[in-house]
Amino acid sequence: MFGLTEFYVNEDELDQLSDVELARLEDRLRLEQELDVRKQAQLTAGRVIVFLLSALGIALTLMIFARVVPTERLGPLNIPLYLMAIGAGIGLGHGVWYVAGYAVRNAVRWVLGHWPVVLFILAALARLSGG
């Protein structure tokens, strides 16, 4: 998926890579895990985002269908339409995360990876702003 399956890394050459190349490599490996639906599930920050983006994508696709498709074809038994919406939504969610870029992905991973600290900061901010 997204051209990641042909990705190849020689572990012996890792030390020769620059810091930037290592950061890109780590991002690429993480992205590969986050977007790969075939392997054993492992909850990582990126996977949570992909899940949420997919849910958002499904909702968005359904909204578009509701506007575009004639009302008489939107019955509860139009299974192909819903399957199409789910597929398109999941594809959209994965696609958005793929094109989000290295900086955005890393920032989101950091924030979600330190969620207890982030929660504390948000709670503290809410308390301070509330007096």
Added chain:
Amino acid sequence: MIDRAARLERIRVLLDERRHPERRIGIFSATNLTRLVLRLVLMGVVGGLAQRVLPSGPIGVTLTALAIGAADMAFGRAWARVQGQVQRGFRAGTSVLVVVLLLGTLVALLGPNSGIGRGLRGAGSDFLAEQNARLDRRNRARGIAVDPAQASGADWQLLIADSLLVKGTYREAEAWCRELGPGWGLPGGLGNLPTLSSWPTLERPVSVWAAGRSAIQIGDGQRPSVGSSGGYRDTEVKVVLCVQGGP
């Protein structure tokens, strides 16, 4: 330099997981849950200490957040070193647990009359009996208020104490009704109901003992039409209705 070394280590782990997806740590795995618990406990302790030591206000909150963040990062580094061992430990522990459960199942299936099987079953039934007795004791202590004027009729009497309906076991109910005098006893069951001048009217229906270890439901002022034919425990308690001319 430390960042580079840490990144290299992370990449090696990612590459290893890429080659062996089965080694990934699932969200609900014991390893991950252990990590989560330890992480939260550590951050909670550090946060609590920081809040106690530091002054309140924006500066205190900021420093507390920094302390929690530092503890979180330190824990992350320490955990990365021991994660493999923890995972292997849980794997071994799980295997031992599975073996013990399998052996227990075999003993229960193949040796129903063996000492272990009897012991296991005995422990189970003892536990059940103990729990039932506890519930019965609680039920006995839970009083049902009743107007004393409504607790007796021309040929029947509900046993009360301090305006509360008395509850007892079947044996106690039989004895208490006999003590009321000759001709007094428990009412018959659903197929053998006595003909009374009236039936009790209470605020809500209650189940009372009937002859033959059965029970009937009274309280609506009508002849009972709901009841049970028996199967009660020795310790089970119910409200006691005594009737004159009972069986």
